[in-house]
Amino acid sequence: MISAERALDALGDPTRRLVFKRLREGNRSVQEIADGLKVSRPAVSQHLRVLKDAGLAVVRIEGTRRLYAIDTRGLESLRGWLDGFWDKTLTAFKQAAEREAAKERRSR
Amino acid sequence: MISAERALDALGDPTRRLVFKRLREGNRSVQEIADGLKVSRPAVSQHLRVLKDAGLAVVRIEGTRRLYAIDTRGLESLRGWLDGFWDKTLTAFKQAAEREAAKERRSR
DNA sequence: CTAAATCGTTAGCCTTGACTTACCGTAAGC
DNA sequence: GCTTACGGTAAGTCAAGGCTAACGATTTAG
Numbered sequence: 001m002i003s004a005e006r007a008l009d010a011l012g013d014p015t016r017r018l019v020f021k022r023l024r025e026g027n028r029s030v031q032e033i034a035d036g037l038k039v040s041r042p043a044v045s046q047h048l049r050v051l052k053d054a055g056l057a058v059v060r061i062e063g064t065r066r067l068y069a070i071d072t073r074g075l076e077s078l079r080g081w082l083d084g085f086w087d088k089t090l091t092a093f094k095q096a097a098e099r100e101a102a103k104e105r106r107s108r
Numbered sequence: 109m110i111s112a113e114r115a116l117d118a119l120g121d122p123t124r125r126l127v128f129k130r131l132r133e134g135n136r137s138v139q140e141i142a143d144g145l146k147v148s149r150p151a152v153s154q155h156l157r158v159l160k161d162a163g164l165a166v167v168r169i170e171g172t173r174r175l176y177a178i179d180t181r182g183l184e185s186l187r188g189w190l191d192g193f194w195d196k197t198l199t200a201f202k203q204a205a206e207r208e209a210a211k212e213r214r215s216r
Numbered sequence: 217c218t219a220a221a222t223c224g225t226t227a228g229c230c231t232t233g234a235c236t237t238a239c240c241g242t243a244a245g246c
Numbered sequence: 247g248c249t250t251a252c253g254g255t256a257a258g259t260c261a262a263g264g265c266t267a268a269c270g271a272t273t274t275a276g
Contacts, residue, residue, distance in 0.1 A: 012120015
């Protein structure tokens with residue numbers, strides 16, 4: 001099971017989001033991902049590890065290269081978290097509105 | 109305009125997520141939110157400021173109390189970011205698959 | 217078999233930011 | 247007026263983690 005909270009923690013860093021966005025361009029090596037970014041290759045490597053542990057990235061080893069790509073399970077987990085949060089927010093709003101209405105009736 | 113990146117930064121902290129979740133219970137004062145959490149009231153106050161700046165919370169002043177609630181605009185921004193990311197990921201996947209297919213045809 | 221390329225890992229530095237304590241302003245109640 | 251409750255802000259501490267530099271393992275090329 002992939003934790004949405006882990007994914008949120010992972011995406012809470014701006015540089016890591018840049019790395020994550022570059023994963024959309026398909027299977028890329030660490031070097032390719034690091035090029036164009038302002039941080040060193042080891043930094044990118046560490047960010048990729050966090051993304052992988054959070055279920056947001058997958059690796060495929062090809063010779064000495066490691067090709068990273070997006071793991072859609074992390075995105076699905078995030079979407080689920082967001083949907084659930086949205087639902088609970090709406091029901092809470094509805095209940096609050098009903099309480100307000102009841103209070104109105106009592107005071108009238 | 110509300111930035112989804114700001115929202116992601118804000119939700120990248122576990123304690124802040126706890127504060128955010130408590131906002132679903134309706135209009136709550138800072139003291140009420142802090143009760144049940146393991147951090148002090150000023151800490152909660154700072155978290156609320158970050159959430160507010162990120163478009164995830166709104167305040168309503170009532171006497172000496174400030175009632176915080178969820179700002180749905182932040183959630184909508186997040187959802188938009190996630191949907192856009194999902195779309196671009198899929199199209200990138202599709203393009204990659206087409207490139208793979210073209211390579212297959214060439215090698216045959 | 218040697219050399220180069222690729223990437224992970226570790227150590228250490230240093231910045232960021234989460235937290236507490238203390239203080240101050242403000243609004244309501246006596 | 248005075249007091250009490252509520253909450254934002256400042257100052258300071260401290261741990262988390264992001265970064266670089268150096269090293270090591272593995273694979274491919276020649």
